[in-house]
Every structure is written in C-alpha cells, then in structure tokens.
Amino acid sequence: MTTSASDQGDGNLDANxxxxxxxxxxxxxxxFSLAEGFDERADLYRDLGMSSMQAxxxxxxxxxxxxxxxPDEQFVEATSLERLARMMHGLMI
Amino acid sequence: xxxxDHSLRAGFLRQVALRPDAPALVVENRVSSYGRLDETARxxxxxxxxxxxxxAERVGVFGSRSEISYSATLAALxxxxxFVPLNPRFPPERTRAMIRQAELDALxxxxxxxxxxxxxxxxxxxxxxxxxxxxxxxxxxxxRPLHGELPPLPPDRLAYLLFTSGSTGTPKGVPxxxxxxxxxxxxxxxxxxxxxxxxxxQAFDQTFDLSIFDLFVAWxxxxxxxxxxxxxxxxxxxxxxxxxxxxWFSVPSVPAQMRKRDLLGPHTLPTLQWSLFCGExxxxxSAEAWQAAAxxxxxxxxxxxxxxxxxxxxxxxxxxxxxxxxxxxxxxxxIGRPFRALTAVAVDEDLEPVADGDPGELCVxxxxxxxxxxxxxxxSAERFVQIPGSGMPDAFFYRTGDQVRQLQNGEYVWxxxxxxxxxxxxxxxxxxxxxxxxxxxxxxxxxxxxxxPINEGTAKGIVAFVSGTRIDVGKLQDACxxxxxxxxxxxxxxxxxxxxxxxxxxxxxxxxxxxxxxGLESDSVSNPVSxxxxxxx
Numbered sequence: 107m108t109t110s111a112s113d114q115g116d117g118n119l120d121a122n123x124x125x126x127x128x129x130x131x132x133x134x135x136x137x138f139s140l141a142e143g144f145d146e147r148a149d150l151y152r153d154l155g156m157s158s159m160q161a162x163x164x165x166x167x168x169x170x171x172x173x174x175x176x177p178d179e180q181f182v183e184a185t186s187l188e189r190l191a192r193m194m195h196g197l198m199i
Numbered sequence: 200x201x202x203x204d205h206s207l208r209a210g211f212l213r214q215v216a217l218r219p220d221a222p223a224l225v226v227e228n229r230v231s232s233y234g235r236l237d238e239t240a241r242x243x244x245x246x247x248x249x250x251x252x253x254x255a256e257r258v259g260v261f262g263s264r265s266e267i268s269y270s271a272t273l274a275a276l277x278x279x280x281x282f283v284p285l286n287p288r289f290p291p292e293r294t295r296a297m298i299r300q301a302e303l304d305a306l307x308x309x310x311x312x313x314x315x316x317x318x319x320x321x322x323x324x325x326x327x328x329x330x331x332x333x334x335x336x337x338x339x340x341x342x343r344p345l346h347g348e349l350p351p352l353p354p355d356r357l358a359y360l361l362f363t364s365g366s367t368g369t370p371k372g373v374p375x376x377x378x379x380x381x382x383x384x385x386x387x388x389x390x391x392x393x394x395x396x397x398x399x400x401q402a403f404d405q406t407f408d409l410s411i412f413d414l415f416v417a418w419x420x421x422x423x424x425x426x427x428x429x430x431x432x433x434x435x436x437x438x439x440x441x442x443x444x445x446x447w448f449s450v451p452s453v454p455a456q457m458r459k460r461d462l463l464g465p466h467t468l469p470t471l472q473w474s475l476f477c478g479e480x481x482x483x484x485s486a487e488a489w490q491a492a493a494x495x496x497x498x499x500x501x502x503x504x505x506x507x508x509x510x511x512x513x514x515x516x517x518x519x520x521x522x523x524x525x526x527x528x529x530x531x532x533x534i535g536r537p538f539r540a541l542t543a544v545a546v547d548e549d550l551e552p553v554a555d556g557d558p559g560e561l562c563v564x565x566x567x568x569x570x571x572x573x574x575x576x577x578x579s580a581e582r583f584v585q586i587p588g589s590g591m592p593d594a595f596f597y598r599t600g601d602q603v604r605q606l607q608n609g610e611y612v613w614x615x616x617x618x619x620x621x622x623x624x625x626x627x628x629x630x631x632x633x634x635x636x637x638x639x640x641x642x643x644x645x646x647x648x649x650x651x652p653i654n655e656g657t658a659k660g661i662v663a664f665v666s667g668t669r670i671d672v673g674k675l676q677d678a679c680x681x682x683x684x685x686x687x688x689x690x691x692x693x694x695x696x697x698x699x700x701x702x703x704x705x706x707x708x709x710x711x712x713x714x715x716x717x718g719l720e721s722d723s724v725s726n727p728v729s730x731x732x733x734x735x736x
Contacts, residue, residue: 151429152227152265155311157288157685158429159624162456165433178434178462185430 119195127191133167134187146187174198206352206377207359208276210384210419212237221395222423225442226266233421236270238344243274243330246342247305250328254350255280255304257360259327260405261294261316262309263287264426267332268405269414271307279350280304281357281374286406287312289684291319293370297362300372300573303327354378360573361408363505364687366619366631372573379508380411382566386538387416390513391473395421399446400439402427402453407626408505409477413448422446436467436492443470447496450478450625454485455655468493477501477510478625480613480656481532483525486516502534502613505627506582506597508567512537514610527604528612531656534603535610541565543611544589544596545603552588560617561603562586562596569597613656621650621658623686633663633679633687640678643667645698647706648689651715663689664711666698 127146134140134150138160150156156164161181169176174197184193204212211233214221219234247255258275260282262268268284275282283301285294287309298306298319306327308316313331320326332339352358358377365371387393399417401424403410417424431438435453438444447468454476457463468474471493476485481500490498503510514521514535524533537543544552545559553559562584571579583595600618603611619630630648637646644667650658665675672692679688699710 149428152263153311155263155288155314156429158432159686161430161433178460179437182430182434182437185428 123191123195126195127187130191130194131187133171134164137167138164144187146191148187149185150187150190151185168194172198204352205354205381206276206356207380207384207415208273208349208352210415211273212349214418214421218395218421221421223418224266224269224424224426226264226269226426227428229266231266233418236273239270240273240277241344241346241349242342243270243307243332243339244277244279244349245344246330246339247274247278247280247328248345248350249342251304253304257281257283257301257303257357259283259285259298259301259303259306261285261287261306261312261319263311263404264401264428265309265311267307267309268312269424269426270332271309272405272414274307276352276358277345277349279352281359283360284405284410285312286404286684287315288404289406290681291315291321292681293684294319295321295323297370297372298323298327299325300362300370301360305330307332309333352377354381359408359411361406361505364620364627364629364632366629369632371575371578373505373569374571374573375408375505375508375569379567379569380415382540383412383508383510384416384419386540387412388419391416393417393420393422393446393473397422397445397472398442399424400427400435400444400448401425402432402435402449407478408509409448409450412475412509417446434462436462439468439471445470446473446475447471447493448475448477451476451481451485451500451655452479452624452657454489455482455657458485458488463488463492465491466494469495471496474498475501477503479622482655483522483530483532485655486521486525486532487518490516490518500532500534502601502611504597504599504601506569507541507563507599508569510538511541511563511565511567512543512611524606524608524610524612527606528614529656531613533606533610533612537563537611538565538567541567542589542591542594542596544586545605545611546586546588546598550584550586550588552586556605556607558602558604558614561599561601561611562589563599564589564591564594564596568595621661622656623650623658623661625657626684626686628658628661628687630661633661633683633689636678636682637663637665637675640665640670640674642670643675645706647698647708647711649708649712649715651691651712660690661687662691662693662715664693664695664698666695670694 184190215233215237220232222230223233223236224231255278258280260271272282307330310333354377358380361373362370401413425442474496498516500514501510502512512534514533543563571583582598602614633648634646647664651662699707701707
C-alpha cells in the first residue's frame with residue numbers, strides 16, 4: 107500500500123496517521139523486539155519474524171491500548187506497520 | 200523413478216511424473232507446480248553434490264514456511280541427505296547448538312533466516328556450506344540439476360532430525376528414519392484416502408514434526424499445500440474459506456482461541472472434509488464447536504510424540520458417542536487407539552503392564568519408533584526400553600511420559616504427564632530446561648519454572664520462581680532471551696528470599712502452585728520482587 111492521492115491536502119489526517127505510525131513503531135520495537143528503523147512496508151511476520159503468539163499479543167495490545175475492537179479479518183490483512191497504522195486510523199475515526 | 204524407492208521423497212517424485220503441471224504448493228498466492236518444485240529441488244541438490252567432496256548426510260533447512268524452505272526440504276532428500284529443520288524465530292544461540300549437534304554438511308537459508316545467519320554461525324568451528332537462494336545467483340542457479348536416478352535412500356537411512364526441548368538444558372535430537380516416516384505415511388494414506396483434489400493447510404512451523412504430515416502426505420496424494428503466515432492463524436476461517444481447504448491440521452489451541460474470540464460459528468467452515476488436531480489435549484468444547492462449524496468434516500484427535508513419528512493414536516469424533524467418553528477424562532477428547540501396525544501398553548514405574556483400566560505410562564513400539572536420541576545413548580537407554588511383560592520382550596518401546604488409561608472400548612484417554620514436560624500452545628517444553636538456564640545466572644541458588652495458568656490441559660504461560668542473593672531480574676530475562684524460544688520464556692519472574700521446602704528438604708512445588716492459585720497479592724511469599732513482564736518478548 108502506498109500513500110494514496112486522496113490523503114493529500116488533508117494535513118490533519120496525515121499528521122494523525124504519522125503520529126499513530128510512530129506510536130505503533132515504538133510498541134513494535136520495545137515490546138516485540140523488532141529492530142529500530144525497520145521498513146514500514148516489510149511484512150511483520152514473513153519478513154520480520156513475528157510469531158503467531160506475538161500476533162495475538164499485538165492484537166490484544168492494540169485493543170487495550172486504543173480501546174477499540176479490532177476485527178480479526180482486518181488485523182490479518184494489516185501485515186506491515188504502514189497497513190497497521192492505516193487500519194487503526196480507520197477504526198478510531 | 201524405480202519403484203524400489205520407499206523413501207520419504209518417493210510419493211512426491213511419483214506425482215511429478217504423473218501430474219507435473221498440477222499445483223503442489225501455494226505460498227502467499229504464488230503457486231508452484233510439482234514440476235517446478237522438482238526442477239528447483241534437483242538443481243539445488245546438484246549444487247550440494249557438486250560442492251561436497253563426499254555424499255551429503257545432513258542438510259539444514261533454515262527457514263519458515265517459504266518457497267525456499269519447502270524447496271530446500273526436497274533438495275536435501277534429492278541429494279540423498281536427511282533434512283534438519285531450523286527455525287529463524289529461535290534465538291541464534293539455540294540454533295547454533297543444533298547445527299553443532301547435527302554436524303550439517305550444508306545449510307539452505309531463506310530470506311527471514313538470512314537476517315539471523317551471521318549471529319547463528321558465529322563461533323562455529325565447523326561451519327556448513329551455506330546456500331542463500333534468495334540473494335545468490337552463483338552456485339544454485341548455475342548448478343547442474345540431478346537428472347534421472349537420485350542417490351539412493353534406503354529405509355534405514357535418516358530422513359530427518361528434529362530437536363525438541365531437553366530437560367537438562369540443551370535441545371535433544373530425535374532422528375527419524377525413512378522406514379519410520381514411510382510407516383506413518385502409509386497409515387495416513389490408507390486411513391484418509393486423500394486425493395489430488397485435496398487442499399491442505401500448512402499451519403505448523405517446519406521445526407514441528409506435524410508439518411511433515413502437511414507436506415509429505417499431501418504430496419503423496421498429489422494434493423496442494425497452502426502455507427499460512429503466522430498471522431493467518433488468528434483468523435483461520437478466512438484462510439480456509441479463501442483457499443477452499445479440504446484438510447485442516449493444527450494444535451487444539453487454535454479452536455480454543457477461536458471460541459474465545461467468538462470466531463467459530465456453526466457452518467462457517469463448509470469446505471473442510473478433514474479436521475485433524477494434535478499436539479496437546481483437545482477439549483470436548485473445542486471438538487463440538489469445530490464439528491458444528493465444519494459439518495461436512497470428519498473431526499479427529501491425534502496423539503504422538505516426535506519420537507514416534509508425527510502421530511501414533513487416533514480418535515474419530517462421533518457426536519453420539521464421544522461426549523460420554525470425554526466425561527471419563529476431565530472433558531478432554533480421548534487420544535484413541537494405536538495405529539494398526541503399532542503396539543501400545545500402559546505400564547507402572549517398574550515397567551510392568553498395569554491392570555486393564557488402571558492409569559499407567561503409555562509405551563509404544565513398532566515401525567514408527569525412532570531408533571533413539573541423536574548421539575545420546577544414556578538418554579536413549581532411559582526412554583527406549585524393553586518391556587518383558589508386554590508379550591514382545593525383544594521390542595524396544597518408547598516411554599512417552601504420558602499417563603493414560605485404557606477405556607473398555609480399547610481407546611486411551613490422556614490423564615497427565617509423569618514428568619515435568621508441559622505443552623504451551625502445543626509446543627513441548629521441558630520445565631527443567633528453563634530452570635537450567637536460570638540456574639546459570641549469577642546469584643541464583645534455586646529456580647523453579649511452572650506452567651501457569653493451565654487451561655483445558657495446556658499452559659497459557661510460564662512463571663519462574665527464583666531464590667538467591669542480589670538477583671537482577673533483567674539478567675534473568677536476558678539469559679532466557681538468548682537461549683529459549685519465545686513460547687518457553689517465563690512471562691513472570693518471582694524472586695523469593697527462600698524456596699519453600701517439603702519434609703524431605705526438596706523444593707515444594709505444590710506450595711508454589713498454591714501461591715499462584717491464591718493470587719500473589721494475598722499470599723505468603725516473603726518479600727516478592729515480582730516483575731510482571733508482558734509475554735511479548
């Protein structure tokens with residue numbers, strides 16, 4: 107997924123998404139042992155090696171941390187930091 | 200291929216000849232045909248043979264559910280070698296110990312594993328030849344494929360070597376021969392009658408022997424295997440329905456988790472014809488919910504340690520009969536009857552068969568029994584034993600360490616472990632291995648690891664109690680992190696001034712368990728310095 111054209115001109119949305127992405131990166135590096143500065147488009151599981159146990163923990167951490175219900179179907183599609191941030195952003199609107 | 204090949208690769212090679220264009224494998228929507236997999240495997244096998252000045256004995260497959268790791272498994276077999284699965288999600292130190300023990304000739308590494316490679320090989324005095332198919336155009340791509348007849352694989356040759364948690368602090372190797380795994384595959388083909396239209400899940404890590412069922416039983420039948428990403432296990436229905444899978448195989452933790460998250464509704468898995476569970480106790484509730492979700496499917500509970508090659512007993516769920524049988528054993532599904540070619544007996548501590556219906560340790564012999572642990576005759580002598588009272592005094596039985604009871608209908612139910620092995624999400628964990636790691640940390644006098652909480656017969660996490668002087672919890676965590684797999688990591692460390700002792704002066708684990716039961720806030724743990732870490736390490 108790339109930054110879509112429709113986001114342009116909406117500075118707030120970009121800023122919120124950027125902030126969310128930073129927060130999520132922080133969670134992934136501190137609690138899930140991912141290397142700092144990992145590629146936001148890399149697959150968290152196939153490329154960066156997160157396990158299914160960690161996937162479950164991440165899902166629960168997101169639901170608790172942001173007080174939203176994360177549908178499993180969406181979560182399993184959100185396999186990169188970039189996608190994860192977009193999904194969370196969509197759920198919190 | 201001559202029909203004399205009865206090795207693990209034989210079924211695959213037969214399908215290559217019969218249906219080269221049929222799909223054999225799907226990874227991330229990329230389809231590989233039998234012909235293409237065969238071509239890759241023979242080319243890589245050619246590279247292995249070219250680079251070695253001796254026949255290849257053992258080839259490491261360092262990867263996780265990738266095209267590379269599957270092709271490498273076949274390449275090892277085509278080269279005449281055994282494959283040794285290694286997991287990029289394990290700490291490098293642990294994998295290095297396995298490479299050292301296995302004395303690998305070659306190592307094939309996928310993309311994920313390549314990020315671990317340098318750390319893993321560090322300090323190895325006898326490093327294997329390394330192949331990196333992902334970013335290498337030299338050796339592998341230019342190698343001459345092994346055409347025609349391949350180096351022979353007689354039945355008594357090693358097919359694969361797997362490492363499981365060892366109670367004394369290091370992983371132990373379980374060698375499985377071609378005759379062992381061939382016996383299992385023959386059983387599976389006769390029992391399930393799979394065909395080329397079947398579509399198999401591949402949910403297990405390749406370091407878990409149940410993955411060998413997914414791959415080699417599917418390929419024996421000419422069917423297609425669908426590799427799952429770890430995250431797909433969170434929403435299996437989506438994966439099953441998208442790919443119209445007909446065969447599902449996972450640990451029972453998967454349906455348990457789905458029930459918890461309300462994802463296992465009636466008729467939600469209509470494509471499944473076979474639903475198989477193995478690796479830990481299957482609860483009645485999970486079996487019932489899965490059967491309702493997959494009404495067109497047979498549901499079976501399999502049981503078997505790695506030493507007995509994938510599985511050795513089976514219970515077929517029958518909604519009319521099975522619930523009453525579950526009532527005999529803590530509401531878990533019976534493990535069922537031993538496969539026809541195998542012999543099972545329940546024995547007491549002196550290896551005497553117990554009276555019918557009494558609890559005893561399950562021991563199994565037959566063509567699926569491993570010849571014994573890798574380079575460890577002492578441990579082999581303890582676990583692979585002759586049982587004079589069994590009626591087969593010359594046969595070597597594997598002592599499973601599982602306490603079972605035989606029901607009147609001949610099926611077995613699982614009761615408990617006789618030792619300190621637990622299952623965490625279906626993975627075998629020796630608590631002694633964790634304690635061994637903790638005891639090496641400065642200041643630690645005693646360490647006790649316990650599975651906690653236990654739910655439906657499987658541990659959800661591990662708690663470690665340690666006592667000693669000036670214990671640094673950070674150091675405990677670091678020590679665990681560098682040698683233990685994620686699912687073996689204690690998610691809680693509790694530092695005690697003194698360990699509670701029983702009247703024999705031994706550490707009283709029951710008191711520790713009772714303290715966990717009672718909740719730590721209100722208990723009598725003296726000066727607990729508890730450090731609550733998230734399980735995500």
